[in-house]
Amino acid sequence: MLEFGIMDVIDIVLVALLLYYLWRVMKDSSSSNLFSGILVFIVCWILVSRVFNMRLLGAIFNNLVSVGAIALVVLFQDDIRHFFSTIGSKRSAVFMRSFFRNDTHPDDYKADIMPIVMACMSMGKRKVGALIIVEHYDGLRDIVETGERINADISQRLIENIFFKNSPLHDGALVVSRHRLVAAGCILPVSHDADIPKSLGLRHRAALGISQKSDCLAIVVSEETGAISVAHNGQFRLRLSAEELERELAILWSES
Numbered sequence: 235m236l237e238f239g240i241m242d243v244i245d246i247v248l249v250a251l252l253l254y255y256l257w258r259v260m261k262d263s264s265s266s267n268l269f270s271g272i273l274v275f276i277v278c279w280i281l282v283s284r285v286f287n288m289r290l291l292g293a294i295f296n297n298l299v300s301v302g303a304i305a306l307v308v309l310f311q312d313d314i315r316h317f318f319s320t321i322g323s324k325r326s327a328v329f330m331r332s333f334f335r336n337d338t339h340p341d342d343y344k345a346d347i348m349p350i351v352m353a354c355m356s357m358g359k360r361k362v363g364a365l366i367i368v369e370h371y372d373g374l375r376d377i378v379e380t381g382e383r384i385n386a387d388i389s390q391r392l393i394e395n396i397f398f399k400n401s402p403l404h405d406g407a408l409v410v411s412r413h414r415l416v417a418a419g420c421i422l423p424v425s426h427d428a429d430i431p432k433s434l435g436l437r438h439r440a441a442l443g444i445s446q447k448s449d450c451l452a453i454v455v456s457e458e459t460g461a462i463s464v465a466h467n468g469q470f471r472l473r474l475s476a477e478e479l480e481r482e483l484a485i486l487w488s489e490s
Contacts, residue, residue, distance in 0.1 A: 343487045353394050356390070366410060367441075381403070389415070
């Protein structure tokens with residue numbers, strides 16, 4: 235008779251948490267349906283091969299599983315990369331914070347936050363479209379390489395000049411990293427999520443796309459309405475006020 239102890243309970247709980255976390259990652263990248271289908275296939279394989287001992291169907295399922303590992307890597311290569319990148323970056327941050335006390339306060343970043351907020355409010359009033367990506371833990375080097383390097387201090391006037399309608403860089407994204415304006419005119423992955431309201435344009439889809447692949451904060455100024463929105467962790471917050479945008483940036487940088 236099999237014994238069932240506390241370690242078995244811990245084992246089951248850890249597996250459940252891992253599956254739930256994987257599902258959340260897939261959900262953010264719009265791959266939840268495919269992931270659910272794979273889980274159903276695995277359950278069917280276990281029932282056929284281990285519970286009911288169907289030899290012929292079990293042999294077919296076993297061969298599919300042996301080849302499926304390679305297929306999974308091909309299907310989920312971007313999600314796997316993001317999964318390990320997320321674990322590595324956040325784990326390192328938690329490790330460092332456990333040894334070094336963080337005495338920073340959100341007010342310490344106002345010198346960098348306010349130029350971004352004021353620039354967004356000014357562009358919103360004039361209905362100048364803008365897309366600003368603020369880096370968090372995950373690096374954005376691949377995105378930076380698609381644009382033009384700036385490496386300048388954060389300045390309201392510079393941000394507004396970059397997104398001026400006649401500027402050659404106004405159509406791309408501005409990347410903010412380590413409290414610096416790093417690059418402009420950057421190209422972002424576009425989200426194909428069917429749940430995005432049709433009233434939102436390409437900038438919003440690009441903001442959601444990069445927020446699904448990294449933990450950055452994407453700020454959008456609508457060219458049609460002048461409204462300010464942010465995308466973070468695959469979720470939108472629409473029509474933010476200056477105070478709300480300032481709070482979002484303060485929280486993001488205080489956690490860095």
